[in-house]
Amino acid sequence: xxxxxxxxxxxxxxxxxxxxxxxxxxxxxxxxxxxxxxxxxxxxxxxxxxxxxxxxxxxxxxxxxxxxxxxxxxxxxxxxxxxxxxxxxxxxxxxxxxxxxxxxxxxxxxxxxxxxxxxxxxxxxxxxxxxxxxxxxxxxxxxxxxxxxxxxxxxxxxxxxxxxxxxxxxxxxxxxxxxxxxxxxxxxxxxxxxxxxxxxxxxxxxxxxxxxxxxxxxxxxxxxxxxxxxxxxxxxxxxxxxxxxxxxxxxxxxxxxxxxxxxxxxxxxxxxxxxxxxxxxxxxxxxxxxxxxxxxxxxxxxxxxxxxxxxxxxxxxxxxxxxxxxxxxxxxxxxxxxxxxxxxxxxxxxxxxxxxxxxxxxxxxxxxxxxxxxxxxxxxxxxxxxxxxxxxxxxxxxxxxxxxxxxxxxxxxxxxxxxxxxxxxxxxxxxxxxxxxxxxxxxxxxxxxxxxxxxxxxxxxxxxxxxxxxxxxxxxxxxxxxxxxxxxxxxxxxxxxxxxxxxxxxxxxxxxxxxxxxxxxxxxxxxxxxxxxxxxxxxxxxxxxxx
Amino acid sequence: xxxxxxxxxxxxxxxxxxxxxxxxxxxxxxxxxxxxxxxxxxxxxxxxxxxxxxxxxxxxxxxxxxxxxxxxxxxxxxxxxxxxxxxxxxxxxxxxxxxxxxxxxxxxxxxxxxxxxxxxxxxxxxxxxxxxxxxxxxxxxxxxxxxxxxxxxxxxxxxxxxxxxxxxxxxxxxxxxxxxxxxxxxxxxxxxxxxxxxxxxxxxxxxxxxxxxxxxxxxxxxxxxxxxxxxxxxxxxx
Numbered sequence: 035x036x037x038x039x040x041x042x043x044x045x046x047x048x049x050x051x052x053x054x055x056x057x058x059x060x061x062x063x064x065x066x067x068x069x070x071x072x073x074x075x076x077x078x079x080x081x082x083x084x085x086x087x088x089x090x091x092x093x094x095x096x097x098x099x100x101x102x103x104x105x106x107x108x109x110x111x112x113x114x115x116x117x118x119x120x121x122x123x124x125x126x127x128x129x130x131x132x133x134x135x136x137x138x139x140x141x142x143x144x145x146x147x148x149x150x151x152x153x154x155x156x157x158x159x160x161x162x163x164x165x166x167x168x169x170x171x172x173x174x175x176x177x178x179x180x181x182x183x184x185x186x187x188x189x190x191x192x193x194x195x196x197x198x199x200x201x202x203x204x205x206x207x208x209x210x211x212x213x214x215x216x217x218x219x220x221x222x223x224x225x226x227x228x229x230x231x232x233x234x235x236x237x238x239x240x241x242x243x244x245x246x247x248x249x250x251x252x253x254x255x256x257x258x259x260x261x262x263x264x265x266x267x268x269x270x271x272x273x274x275x276x277x278x279x280x281x282x283x284x285x286x287x288x289x290x291x292x293x294x295x296x297x298x299x300x301x302x303x304x305x306x307x308x309x310x311x312x313x314x315x316x317x318x319x320x321x322x323x324x325x326x327x328x329x330x331x332x333x334x335x336x337x338x339x340x341x342x343x344x345x346x347x348x349x350x351x352x353x354x355x356x357x358x359x360x361x362x363x364x365x366x367x368x369x370x371x372x373x374x375x376x377x378x379x380x381x382x383x384x385x386x387x388x389x390x391x392x393x394x395x396x397x398x399x400x401x402x403x404x405x406x407x408x409x410x411x412x413x414x415x416x417x418x419x420x421x422x423x424x425x426x427x428x429x430x431x432x433x434x435x436x437x438x439x440x441x442x443x444x445x446x447x448x449x450x451x452x453x454x455x456x457x458x459x460x461x462x463x464x465x466x467x468x469x470x471x472x473x474x475x476x477x478x479x480x481x482x483x484x485x486x487x488x489x490x491x492x493x494x495x496x497x498x499x500x501x502x503x504x505x506x507x508x509x510x511x512x513x514x515x516x517x518x519x520x521x522x523x524x525x526x527x528x529x530x531x532x533x534x535x536x537x538x539x540x541x542x543x544x545x546x547x548x549x550x551x552x553x554x555x556x557x558x559x560x561x562x563x564x565x566x567x568x569x570x571x572x573x574x575x576x577x578x579x580x581x
Numbered sequence: 582x583x584x585x586x587x588x589x590x591x592x593x594x595x596x597x598x599x600x601x602x603x604x605x606x607x608x609x610x611x612x613x614x615x616x617x618x619x620x621x622x623x624x625x626x627x628x629x630x631x632x633x634x635x636x637x638x639x640x641x642x643x644x645x646x647x648x649x650x651x652x653x654x655x656x657x658x659x660x661x662x663x664x665x666x667x668x669x670x671x672x673x674x675x676x677x678x679x680x681x682x683x684x685x686x687x688x689x690x691x692x693x694x695x696x697x698x699x700x701x702x703x704x705x706x707x708x709x710x711x712x713x714x715x716x717x718x719x720x721x722x723x724x725x726x727x728x729x730x731x732x733x734x735x736x737x738x739x740x741x742x743x744x745x746x747x748x749x750x751x752x753x754x755x756x757x758x759x760x761x762x763x764x765x766x767x768x769x770x771x772x773x774x775x776x777x778x779x780x781x782x783x784x785x786x787x788x789x790x791x792x793x794x795x796x797x798x799x800x801x802x803x804x805x806x807x808x809x810x811x812x813x814x815x816x817x818x819x
Contacts, residue, residue: 316753333750338626338646491731491750491757492627498672501755502706522705529668532641532661533629 095246
């Protein structure tokens with residue numbers, strides 16, 4: 035395979051396109067809303083209308099507005115329909131040449147669509163995730179070709195550093211710096227790992243990218259591998275994402291077949307293979323050292339760092355670990371230059387960020403906005419505000435390790451530093467909007483229950499601390515707590531933050547601490563009347579399960 | 582190995598650059614409390630009792646897994662560390678049924694020692710009272726998960742020293758527990774060599790030799806009459 039081969043695939047793909055395309059979302063959100071039936075019905079309707087020669091029905095990745103799925107977009111007309119049912123499809127086909135469909139039309143002039151800045155999601159809803167030709171037709175793998183042929187590994191690392199890209203998995207570590215460290219480490223074998231073990235409640239960004247544009251991730255990983263000198267890649271996908279796994283598997287097979295992965299890619303000396311690994315549903319396996327243990331077939335528990343994976347990762351060898359969105363940012367950065375990317379966003383948080391907007395908000399779905407966009411813009415303009423006449427209370431950002439930004443801070447710029455200053459985090463990009471009916475203590479209890487369930491059990495503060503914090507929060511919810519419970523709650527949160535072995539335990543108190551910071555009166559309301567004291571003898575608990 | 586100098590609790594200490602803070606402190610006669618650390622097997626930094634402060638970082642570091650560096654300034658006994666250690670021991674005591682008075686390891690228990698050192702005289706968090714059943718299926722040893730603190734010393738010593746890897750951890754979070762083989766009874770284990778290393782390594786009464794428990798003590802009441810008669814008749818041999 036060379037550039038002309040790639041161009042001829044793209045050319046063939048473009049030529050084979052029919053004048054009209056009906057794109058139907060085939061990502062998990064819309065699939066759950068029966069988009070498969072809609073696709074089948076659309077194909078039948080096109081056949082029944084005798085329009086097979088002029089209308090193509092295409093399954094595509096996420097079209098964004100998940101709350102209104104299944105979504106169907108007609109091109110080149112640029113019309114989008116929402117909540118499409120199989121009964122709507124005849125009128126949609128009939129309206130391809132003009133006229134009105136009975137199907138509900140989505141308002142593409144709404145800020146939900148107009149305020150987006152798609153870089154990671156630029157192909158989402160455009161390419162067929164199960165056909166490599168569709169990706170190649172959009173310029174896919176061309177960047178890899180130019181990187182392999184025209185750039186040295188050091189130049190690639192420099193370009194990524196110049197872009198200012200920070201790891202989108204949550205911690206926000208400078209990507210270029212991480213790449214440079216792995217590149218400089220001397221070893222006979224190195225590898226690249228894509229962390230696709232997204233597991234935060236309310237987060238589905240990485241899943242959407244994998245389901246919508248899997249080749250983008252493969253191309254990003256190949257560029258990374260070339261830059262750091264690795265020849266093997268692993269994508270660690272959580273087991274709860276079967277569709278993402280299937281699409282990645284198909285994508286790897288297609289790229290292998292075309293020689294875009296494997297030996298001597300683009301006839302260069304560069305070899306790179308990618309294997310998939312399925313996580314068995316443990317949230318802690320998103321932590322890089324636990325993830326590596328799991329890939330090696332060991333129990334998925336974290337280990338102390340240093341040594342960092344860049345120095346001693348998989349099988350003790352230098353390993354580059356980035357998450358899905360980070361890799362998906364790489365091809366456009368190398369294509370358009372680090373300077374282009376660095377011009378987007380804020381001073382310290384460059385580029386765009388994909389968020390999954392969920393909760394008490396009219397428009398839920400997947401959005402990509404420049405860093406620095408205010409929370410108000412996201413919630414009130416793009417999300418169209420809180421429904422049912424209720425008021426906004428807070429926005430929970432950063433998943434189970436994140437915190438709650440109160441409505442009074444809604445004008446905060448969404449970037450790593452500003453969110454951290456409010457006691458929350460960017461995390462991987464989950465954003466849960468909460469209205470004024472939300473019981474914040476109960477919310478904290480929900481997140482603590484999640485962390486207690488997902489703790490690996492290795493270190494004492496996290497294993498026992500999360501269980502004890504959860505039990506204390508239960509007392510607050512049941513309005514049985516005492517003042518000493520509040521003191522103990524804060525002391526336990528401090529212990530977990532300071533003493534836990536990995537990020538799961540260290541960040542587990544964040545939802546409690548941030549709700550304590552902004553909604554302390556709700557905790558105080560959860561205390562029993564004055565004079566109540568904790569009994570010395572209690573009923574046996576059933577937290578521990580028998581061996 | 583390159584020699585480095587560091588300061589631990591205001592004392593200048595020299596160590597090898599591949600030494601951990603725990604080793605360096607131990608060599609200098611500075612005791613740092615530990616539970617999951619066991620000489621001769623790999624450290625995992627799980628119990629977190631050996632956390633220390635390192636100047637220049639707001640984070641705490643496990644002394645057993647952190648290597649020394651030149652010029653490092655370490656504090657092992659600050660108010661913050663004492664507070665955290667005490668609460669962690671309370672958490673351990675609350676997790677299972679650590680009732681010293683009826684424990685086979687009473688007086689020979691590292692958890693008990695650490696609790697006394699830390700000044701734990703009561704537990705502020707709720708006792709969780711899990712119901713674990715004892716495993717007495719092994720011909721020589723017994724396991725009482727109610728006394729286990731999940732330090733994984735048995736797991737590591739069995740894997741790294743004996744090479745059998747009979748022990749492992751099953752479950753997650755607060756439901757974590759040690760298992761033999763694939764959670765089969767210990768006595769049915771096809772891999773156990775009955776070497777007893779796990780029993781020796783266990784810091785509490787979770788693993789013990791059969792016959793060692795108070796409940797197994799047998800009283801021979803017939804001897805009482807013999808002793809009384811013997812004194813009278815001055816016959817000391819039965």
